Amino acid sequence: MDPQYITPFIKSIQNVFSTMLRMPITINKPTIKKGASATYDVSGIIGMSGDVVGSVVLSFPKDTAQKLVTAFCGMEFPPDSPDFADAVGELVNMISGSAKGMFVDKNVSISCPSVVIGPGHHINTRSDTPCVSIPCSTSQGDLAIEIAIREAGVAAATGKAPSSTRAA
Amino acid sequence: MKIMLVDDSKTMRSIQKSVLGQLGYSEIEEACDGQDALSKVGAFQPDLLLVDWNMPNMDGITFVKHYRQTNKTTPIIMVTTESEKSRVIEAIKAGVNNYVVKPFTPDALSQRITETLTKKAA
Numbered sequence: 001m002d003p004q005y006i007t008p009f010i011k012s013i014q015n016v017f018s019t020m021l022r023m024p025i026t027i028n029k030p031t032i033k034k035g036a037s038a039t040y041d042v043s044g045i046i047g048m049s050g051d052v053v054g055s056v057v058l059s060f061p062k063d064t065a066q067k068l069v070t071a072f073c074g075m076e077f078p079p080d081s082p083d084f085a086d087a088v089g090e091l092v093n094m095i096s097g098s099a100k101g102m103f104v105d106k107n108v109s110i111s112c113p114s115v116v117i118g119p120g121h122h123i124n125t126r127s128d129t130p131c132v133s134i135p136c137s138t139s140q141g142d143l144a145i146e147i148a149i150r151e152a153g154v155a156a157a158t159g160k161a162p163s164s165t166r167a168a
Numbered sequence: 169m170k171i172m173l174v175d176d177s178k179t180m181r182s183i184q185k186s187v188l189g190q191l192g193y194s195e196i197e198e199a200c201d202g203q204d205a206l207s208k209v210g211a212f213q214p215d216l217l218l219v220d221w222n223m224p225n226m227d228g229i230t231f232v233k234h235y236r237q238t239n240k241t242t243p244i245i246m247v248t249t250e251s252e253k254s255r256v257i258e259a260i261k262a263g264v265n266n267y268v269v270k271p272f273t274p275d276a277l278s279q280r281i282t283e284t285l286t287k288k289a290a
Binding site for chain 2: 015016019020072073074082083086087089090093094096097098101107109110111112
């Protein structure tokens with residue numbers, strides 16, 4: 001994947017965490033993610049369309065997600081509440097929206113976020129698009145941002161299957 | 169002062185309500201998308217609207233265009249992750265008076281609200 005699409009997400013997640021959660025975040029070494037298994041139990045997912053297509057996943061252990069949602073909202077929500085999912089969705093929305101604003105000369109739209117909660121769920125991305133996973137550390141625990149995007153022109157040539165999400 | 173918050177995220181509306189509360193504004197109506205907002209503006213008659221861009225059913229820019237057909241003067245602040253210059257220009261052309269990019273600090277949002285209302289009162 002072109003590194004020009006990775007740097008904006010790193011800048012964006014740092015900005016969102018410092019601005020909205022007042023919390024520093026450490027960015028660790030990115031890797032290519034293999035397989036469709038979600039890294040952690042809670043996934044905030046957003047789609048990108050336009051000049052750049054694909055998906056972005058913010059993945060947390062449930063415990064970490066709860067602590068981060070509390071820091072974000074100023075109050076605690078149980079993980080099975082709509083408010084918890086809403087807060088996770090808004091975090092991935094802000095990170096993705098802010099990152100796509102840094103893409104140079106690209107017209108990109110983002111979808112409304114989806115949130116999947118539960119152990120062992122799978123997130124299938126297009127088979128022609130590598131997924132870059134960036135592990136991150138905070139004082140409240142670890143998380144990962146997983147980016148599987150590429151330029152739309154390449155998509156038209158390959159015609160591979162779109163992404164999907166399913167519970168295990 | 170009556171303020172309408174239009175955002176599909178309840179979390180974001182709560183954050184905005186908290187900022188408005190600190191500024192002393194408590195008469196607030198919430199809408200979860202553009203359609204919901206259109207159905208409520210007539211009865212609520214807001215003095216200021218804070219509108220998100222990306223929402224299901226009817227997005228913020230479509231809502232602003234509809235709203236401006238009948239209301240040319242009530243100030244609208246777009247509060248969104250859409251930070252590209254082309255989007256800001258599109259929003260201003262549609263009738264948005266001020267623009268706040270998410271993520272924002274409470275101070276930045278307060279400043280834009282105060283600035284917008286001061287300009288309106290002048």
